[in-house]
Amino acid sequence: MRIAADRILGIALIGLAAFAAFKATQFQVTFSYEPVGPKAFPILLSVVLAALSLVLVFRPGEDGAWPDKRVALKLAAVLVVLLVYALLFTRLGFLVTTFFAVLSLARLFGAGWPKALLAGVLMALGSNYLFTLGLGISLPGGHWLPDFN
Amino acid sequence: MFDFLIHGFDVALTPLNLGLAFLGALLGTLFGALPGIGPINGIAILMPLAYTLGLPAESALILLAGVYTGAEYGGRMSSILLNVPGDAGAVMSTLDGHPLAKKGLAGPALGLSAVSSFVGATIAIIGLTLFAPLLARVAVMFGPAEFFALMVFAFSSMAVMMGKDPVKTGIGAVLGVMIAMIGVDSGTGVMRYTFGLAELYDGIDFVVMIIGLFAISEILLMLEHANRQDAGDAMPPVGRVMVSLKEVLYCKWAMLRSGVIGFIVGVLPGTGASVAGAVSYTTEKRLSDKENTFGTGDMRGLAAPEAGNNASAAGSFVPMLTLGIPGSGTTAVLLGALMLYNITPGPMLFSERPEVAGGLIASLYIGNIMLLALNLPLAGFFAKVLTIPRWVLVPAIAILAFVGVYQLHSDLMAIYLMLVIGIFGYLLRKLGFSLAPVILGYVLGGLMEDNLRRALSISGGDMGILWQSGISIGLWIAAVLLLVLPWLLPRLLPGKSPARA
Structure with a gap:
């Protein structure tokens, strides 16, 4: 049997279906006025999912083009940037984190240092004013600066 | 019976709503023109902002619907100029649009596509005005059993019409429904699939879901495209956007036919602009391609899919407004946006919230005229948008996604969830899934259960009870026929498909 992305996916989805169905049988229903409780629909879905996934295992489609190592590393880098942006978003505040996030993303998408720095400054400041003054959204200010107010 | 429309124009013609319709049309055209940001992404990004602004439901819907129809206009830009469709609905516009641009007719091609978009959309909006109230009257008779059968029908029509692979469409829809199961069960109060996380008790928030699924996965896909060598040839000069009356008249039958086809495809639940473009193009090719000029820059080959995809955008409002069943991925998102306002579209919408239904339809008429007026003189300006580099676009999407999700509950957990869903969406897209079934399943899942x-x-x-009434029996039969026919027909008519095997 050829190993195809679809086969792996199909097997993983059958696992997911089994897990979802098992979890559904564990739901503790303390009271119910209805003939159909919260278990039936998830179990029905798991059966449908497993059946469709079986088709995928036996009749996989074409393997798509997957990124090579260099692109995969860049993808991981983008995800790390976004994750760090999220982690520090409230701690360091919107302005600072947005500046660094825009800077790193622009670099990852092929901008040179001067352009990336310019984009970082302009977009951090611009979006800050747009959101706070224009749309009245309160953005995290960060916990590291002394309170100016 | 057109009271709702008169009332609707009262709503749509207030200065605020006129302004929003214009803003939506403008932003929508821009979003549609930007490669990678289609109508769904545009709406996903704007929806939390519209909600924060405290706009009333009908105004928010007018803005977002303007973005939707505008994006269908804008999607043609990169199809014609760069041979890269700006969104799925504009794929067929590349076939004759790009050859036209290569011949030096970029300006006329853009002009013609704006006119055909206008004609297609107008036909469909008139269809929506006539047809929606009638359907709503029928839909009042729907009970829970009929709605359940209707949703089964919607899913099977989606599986057959959407995408290359019905199995993957089905899996995507089931995954979407399963995601909708997460959270407290409304009937019994039982926690389902929350894994003890308090943040999941209310389920996965709609905004988090669509921004993760579409915007974040798009960022990851854009990175791959940026690293591909074949991306884009030089943009041909646009020149003056003029289309002569003779050229428009030459395409009149293509536009009218495709407008009607697009409307019908749009009304079918689950099938959107990409199907409409494909069906109208192939129909027009079969009917009028006498000299084999389609594919080499025939004006009719551009007018047909453009009229078709814009007509389907308006047509897909019919099932969304009357039945609460979205006709496309984008209307699924709009439906979710309405639910944020505690409005569940359905047969009662026309009688209980006429300002929402009528206001929306009236604003479609107004927006359509605005779009034509914007797109003829400003096509050159919109074409400039195509040259915005990715290193500006991607950080901008990231900021909008983060702020949009964060401001919901000032909660970081939502952002982490958004990123996880983004990776999930990226993997699905790499594996050949279309995301529209996932979002349709997510929106319809709760209603279906x-x-x-x-x-x-x-x-x-x-x-x-599920197959007791005539309506539900009809829907079940239609659903089964849709699933079986594509498989059965070639077997029943062996003579019609010569030597395929």
Whole structure:
């Protein structure tokens, strides 16, 4: 049997279906006025999912083009940037984190240092004013600066 | 019977709503023109902002619907100029649009596509005005069993019409429904699939879901495209955007036919602009391609898909407004946006919230004229948008996604969830899934379970209620036929498909 992305996916989805169905049988229903409780629909879905996934295992489609190592590393880098942006978003505040996030993303998408720095400054400041003054959204200010107010 | 429309124009013609319709049309055209940001992404990004602004439901819907129809206009830019469709609905526009641009007719091609978009959309909006109230009157007779059968029909029509692979469409829809199961069960208060996380008790927030699924996965896909070598040839000069009356008249039948086809495809639940473009192009090719000029820059080959995809955008509002069943991925998102306002579209919408239904339809008429007026003189400006580099675009999407999700509850957990969903969406897209079924499943999943359970509690657990009325039997038969026919027809008519095997 050829190993195809679809086969792996199909097997993983059958696992997911089994897990979802098992979890559904564990739901503790303390009271119910209805003939159909919260278990039936998830179990029905798991059966449908497993059946469709079986088709995928036996009749996989074409393997798509997957990124090579260099692109995969860049993808991981983008995800790390976004994750760090999220982690520090409230701690360091919107302005600072947005500046660094825009800077790193622009670099990852092929901008040179001067352009990336310019984009970082302009977009951090611009979006800050747009959101706070224009749309009245309160953005995290960060916990590291002394309170100016 | 057109009271709702008169009332609707009263709503749509207030200065605020006129301004929003214009803003939506403008932003939508821009979003549609930007490669990678289609109508869904545009709406996903704007929706939380519209909600924060405290706009009333009908105004928010007018803005977002303007973005939707505008994006269908804008999607043609990169199709014609760069041979890269700006969104799925504009794929067929590359076939004759790009050859036209290569011949030096970029300006006329853009002009013609704006006119055909206008004609297609106008036909469909008139269809929507006439047809929606009628359907709403029928839909009032729908009980839970009929709604359940209708959703089964919607999913099967989606599986057949959407995408290359019906199995993957089905899996995507089931995954979407399963995601909708997460959270507290409304019937019994049982926690389902929350894994003890308090943040999941209310389920996965709609905004988090669509921004993660579409915007974040798009960022990851854009990175791959940026690293591909074949991306884009030089943009041909646009020149003056002029289309002569003779050229428009040459395409009149292509536009009119495709407008009607697009409307019908749009009304079918689950099938959107990409199907409409494909069906109208192939129909027009079969009917009028006498000299084999389609594909080499025939004006009719551009007018047909453009009229078709814009007509389907308006047509897909019919099932969304009257039945609460979205006709496309984008209307699924709009439906979710309405639910944020505690409005569940359905047969009662026209009688209970006429300002929402009528206001939306009236604003479609107004927006359509605005779009034509914007797109003829400003096509050159919109074409400039195509040259915005990715290193500006991607950080901008990231900021909008983060702020949009963060401001919901000032909660970081939502952002982490968004990133996880983004990776999930990226993997699905790499594996050849279309995301529209996932979002349709997510939006319809809860309704589907509710209706099933309500139907069965009416009958005391007897499954027979599901196929008791004439309407539901008809829907079940239609659903089964849709699934079986594509497989059965070639076998029944062996002579019609010569030597395929």
